[in-house]
Amino acid sequence: MTEARPASTLFTPSQVAGYLSLCLTWGSTWLAIRVVVHDIPPLEAAAIRFILAAIVLLGLAAVQRRQWLEGKDQWNAILVLSFTMMGIPFGLVFWAEQYVASSMTAILYSAAPLTISLFTPISGDGGRLGRNHLPPL
Numbered sequence: 126m127t128e129a130r131p132a133s134t135l136f137t138p139s140q141v142a143g144y145l146s147l148c149l150t151w152g153s154t155w156l157a158i159r160v161v162v163h164d165i166p167p168l169e170a171a172a173i174r175f176i177l178a179a180i181v182l183l184g185l186a187a188v189q190r191r192q193w194l195e196g197k198d199q200w201n202a203i204l205v206l207s208f209t210m211m212g213i214p215f216g217l218v219f220w221a222e223q224y225v226a227s228s229m230t231a232i233l234y235s236a237a238p239l240t241i242s243l244f245t246p247i248s249g250d251g252g253r254l255g256r257n258h259l260p261p262l
Contacts (some may be wrong), residue, residue, distance in 0.1 A: 152231070158219055159227040167219035175211070 136144075161170045194200055214237075222230055
């Protein structure tokens with residue numbers, strides 16, 4: 126049987142550092158968007174962000190010698206998912222941050238997983254929400 130660690134050593138310093146960097150990164154994203162949309166049109170700012178991210182990720186994939194997508198079906202799936210999961214939502218976020226405070230944007234955007242979890246059971250089973258759908262909510 127493993128011995129329980131005291132509460133003071135529950136997390137290692139690297140875990141705490143990782144958590145803090147994650148909080149800083151995600152927390153500053155919304156403020157950075159708010160600042161950028163004052164000087165650059167929102168959709169242009171979003172496009173610049175995604176182009177820079179694509180360059181970084183493609184560079185990492187090349188360095189790590191990742192396998193490239195094969196076939197038209199995979200490219201079509203990536204294209205559809207890129208627009209529906211990243212392009213449209215973040216385009217709207219960049220546009221909205223002209224009018225909404227960055228703190229409110231962060232709160233609203235963080236509610237997306239809850240919204241998805243509420244609507245997925247309804248849309249997937251003919252509109253019925255059964256007992257087995259409630260515990261995860």
